[in-house]
Amino acid sequence: MSSEPLHPAGSSEPATILVVDDHEAGRYVTRRILERGGYRILEAATGQQALDQAAQLPHMIVLDVKLPDFSGFEVCRRLRADQATAGIPVLHLSATFQDQDSMITGLEGGAEGYLTQPVEPQVLLAYVRALVRVNQTHRSLQQSEQRFRSLFDSVGDGLLLADPESRRFRMANQAICDMLGYTRDELTKLWITDIHPPDMAYPANATIEDMAAGKVSLIPGAAARRRDGSTIHVDISNTLLTIDGRAMVLGSFRDVTQRRALETRLAQSDRLASVGLLASGVAHELNNPLAHVLLDLDAVGEELRQARDAGLTLQGDALEALLSKVEASQHSAQRIRGIVANLGSFSGTESPDHVPVQLRDLLTAVATMVSHELEPRARLELDLAAPQHVTGNRGRLSQAFLNLLVRATRSIDEGSPERNRVSVRSYLHEGACRVEIRDTGRGIDPDKLARLFDPFATTTQPGDDTGLGLAISHRIVEEHGGHILVASTPGQGSCFTVVLPCQGRCTPPEPAAPQPAAPAPARPIRLLIIDDEPYLRRAMQRLLTRAGFLVVSADSGREAQRVLADDEDFDVILCDLMMPELNGMELHSWLVQTKPRLARRLLFLTGGAFTPDAERYLAAAGNRVLSKPLPQPELIAAITQAVAARDER
Amino acid sequence: MQVPTDADTSQDRALSSLRHDLRTPVNAVLGLSRLLLDEADGPLGSEQRIQVQLIHDAARSLAAMIDTRLGAHHHSQEGP
Numbered sequence: 001m002s003s004e005p006l007h008p009a010g011s012s013e014p015a016t017i018l019v020v021d022d023h024e025a026g027r028y029v030t031r032r033i034l035e036r037g038g039y040r041i042l043e044a045a046t047g048q049q050a051l052d053q054a055a056q057l058p059h060m061i062v063l064d065v066k067l068p069d070f071s072g073f074e075v076c077r078r079l080r081a082d083q084a085t086a087g088i089p090v091l092h093l094s095a096t097f098q099d100q101d102s103m104i105t106g107l108e109g110g111a112e113g114y115l116t117q118p119v120e121p122q123v124l125l126a127y128v129r130a131l132v133r134v135n136q137t138h139r140s141l142q143q144s145e146q147r148f149r150s151l152f153d154s155v156g157d158g159l160l161l162a163d164p165e166s167r168r169f170r171m172a173n174q175a176i177c178d179m180l181g182y183t184r185d186e187l188t189k190l191w192i193t194d195i196h197p198p199d200m201a202y203p204a205n206a207t208i209e210d211m212a213a214g215k216v217s218l219i220p221g222a223a224a225r226r227r228d229g230s231t232i233h234v235d236i237s238n239t240l241l242t243i244d245g246r247a248m249v250l251g252s253f254r255d256v257t258q259r260r261a262l263e264t265r266l267a268q269s270d271r272l273a274s275v276g277l278l279a280s281g282v283a284h285e286l287n288n289p290l291a292h293v294l295l296d297l298d299a300v301g302e303e304l305r306q307a308r309d310a311g312l313t314l315q316g317d318a319l320e321a322l323l324s325k326v327e328a329s330q331h332s333a334q335r336i337r338g339i340v341a342n343l344g345s346f347s348g349t350e351s352p353d354h355v356p357v358q359l360r361d362l363l364t365a366v367a368t369m370v371s372h373e374l375e376p377r378a379r380l381e382l383d384l385a386a387p388q389h390v391t392g393n394r395g396r397l398s399q400a401f402l403n404l405l406v407r408a409t410r411s412i413d414e415g416s417p418e419r420n421r422v423s424v425r426s427y428l429h430e431g432a433c434r435v436e437i438r439d440t441g442r443g444i445d446p447d448k449l450a451r452l453f454d455p456f457a458t459t460t461q462p463g464d465d466t467g468l469g470l471a472i473s474h475r476i477v478e479e480h481g482g483h484i485l486v487a488s489t490p491g492q493g494s495c496f497t498v499v500l501p502c503q504g505r506c507t508p509p510e511p512a513a514p515q516p517a518a519p520a521p522a523r524p525i526r527l528l529i530i531d532d533e534p535y536l537r538r539a540m541q542r543l544l545t546r547a548g549f550l551v552v553s554a555d556s557g558r559e560a561q562r563v564l565a566d567d568e569d570f571d572v573i574l575c576d577l578m579m580p581e582l583n584g585m586e587l588h589s590w591l592v593q594t595k596p597r598l599a600r601r602l603l604f605l606t607g608g609a610f611t612p613d614a615e616r617y618l619a620a621a622g623n624r625v626l627s628k629p630l631p632q633p634e635l636i637a638a639i640t641q642a643v644a645a646r647d648e649r
Numbered sequence: 650m651q652v653p654t655d656a657d658t659s660q661d662r663a664l665s666s667l668r669h670d671l672r673t674p675v676n677a678v679l680g681l682s683r684l685l686l687d688e689a690d691g692p693l694g695s696e697q698r699i700q701v702q703l704i705h706d707a708a709r710s711l712a713a714m715i716d717t718r719l720g721a722h723h724h725s726q727e728g729p
Contacts, residue, residue, distance in 0.1 A: 029677060029680030033684070
């Protein structure tokens with residue numbers, strides 16, 4: 001007798017054989033032979049019993065062909081039809097049907113072997129051993145498939161196997177089904193373009209061919225379309241696999257939609273925090289020059305009133321003293337204007353991306369913003385190289401640098417400003433713009449360095465010099481194609497270096513040089529000024545009348561409509577943008593419809609803040625937009641240019 | 650070659666059924682006597698062995714007779 005092991009691989013149990021025979025003596029003989037071979041036996045006398053016993057999943061079945069209820073062929077057919085029993089090998093053992101046709105019918109019907117009675121015991125055992133081996137192979141395949149399947153499905157990331165040749169999906173796990181809202185069967189019938197439609201701009205121009213060629217291994221923030229038509233954002237990392245001899249791309253999808261939303265909210269709250277931080281500093285910055293202007297104006301007003309009451313005409317030193325006070329006020333007012341303009345750079349986070357941004361101006365503005373907070377802690381040193389510019393969003397870049405400067409400032413304790421220093425240095429290095437922000441503060445613990453830019457790091461404590469701000473700065477800099485380098489020594493200070501792709505030197509569009517007063521025109525230039533702010537309107541009217549213009553003014557869009565209804569003879573219309581009743585844009589579109597000639601002569605005046613709608617309107621209208629407050633020479637220059645442009649048309 | 654008639658085929662079926670009914674118990678006798686000869690469940694005495702061998706041989710000739718007379722292996726054309 002062969003000593004071949006009878007136990008199924010990895011099991012201490014002997015293999016189980018189901019013996020089906022309606023004849024008791026015959027069944028007994030078969031059973032004894034197999035028991036002597038070491039097998040455990042199940043028995044059945046009818047086809048139905050055979051099917052019932054098969055549910056216990058024997059390793060193989062010895063099946064008589066002639067049974068009282070239905071034939072062995074039918075039993076075999078039904079076993080094959082049930083997925084649970086389809087893999088159990090069947091050996092027909094027939095006493096009656098010994099002809100070739102029956103043998104063929106049996107084997108074609110799904111049996112693995114066909115023997116006729118009387119059978120040599122050794123032959124029967126040899127067959128049974130062979131078929132138990134077949135079953136074991138089948139079982140281990142099934143187990144391996146099951147193990148693979150449960151691994152595949154237990155992965156939290158979505159997994160999709162794509163065939164670059166047919167451009168369809170081959171396999172999908174449970175997570176990707178949940179993520180995209182499809183069933184597994186539906187997904188494997190889809191084309192790649194069904195979830196990455198071409199109009200959704202496959203990120204970074206990555207195509208499935210690029211992935212198959214191994215050129216793209218990670219696609220961050222890719223858009224994917226769900227079954228219900230909604231869009232989610234996913235990071236996809238790709239692996240190349242060879243399956244069934246074909247190159248396949250296995251994409252691992254991680255849903256980052258929520259993370260993105262969270263980051264956006266975070267960015268907004270950070271902006272609010274920045275605003276709060278700035279408010280005190282800016283108030284302080286504004287108060288000094290403002291106090292100066294108020295004091296000077298009081299003094300000037302007082303002296304003029306005294307002169308008027310005394311009936312004196314001011315001359316000589318007295319007059320010079322007054323003038324110098326006015327000039328000092330003008331200087332302070334200019335300072336206020338500069339501070340407010342700086343503030344404007346922070347409001348531009350929704351402003352256009354991809355515009356040239358001058359780093360030197362931006363850094364100067366940002367440094368002004370923190371100077372109040374910095375004063376009790378350290379000296380500020382600026383070493384800004386020749387104008388360099390990067391492409392990006394001015395508001396967001398300002399925010400990035402502000403956060404870094406605030407961090408540097410707060411890493412220094414108050415009290416010894418003469419011993420501490422925060423320096424900002426910008427320079428070109430290997431074709432990139434580098435901005436180095438160095439402080440002599442506390443420094444950063446080495447164990448915190450690794451997670452410095454992680455917004456969700458729990459190592460951060462209130463008052464620590466890390467925090468949300470750094471995460472936001474990091475993200476903004478990355479959005480601009482750059483990165484941040486950090487070096488820090490605890491107790492000595494830190495150095496953050498922002499590296500941004502440089503677009504070279506740039507000459508910003510200079511505001512048109514104030515031109516000398518236009519040669520006296522044959523006819524005085526007629527202006528219409530529309531502004532709801534009475535002091536400003538009167539001041540402009542006075543100023544422009546003195547400069548030789550004929551000025552008509554209106555205090556609202558409605559009033560301007562009434563004026564223009566009777567009198568169209570204006571060379572230039574200066575129109576405020578924001579007015580309570582019929583604003584500047586509404587007036588302009590009224591002009592476009594009724595008096596297109598005049599619409600072209602309109603210049604918008606604005607206090608600075610645009611709504612997105614206003615921004616779109618102004619971009620479409622194409623009229624020049626002047627920012628208030630505008631110094632007299634620039635205002636006059638703008639008017640004469642507008643007249644000149646009109647004459648060219 | 651004869652054209653089979655309805656009578657032929659029904660006769661075939663009856664013969665085939667009879668053969669199965671006879672072969673099944675004969676096969677059992679063959680199998681059981683073989684188990685005894687193989688001493689599967691304990692040794693046989695020398696006289697016992699002779700007796701079981703005689704049972705086995707008799708069953709074998711009975712099986713051969715059934716196959717010959719009732720046309721085994723094939724349809725009735727192969728019969729006597």
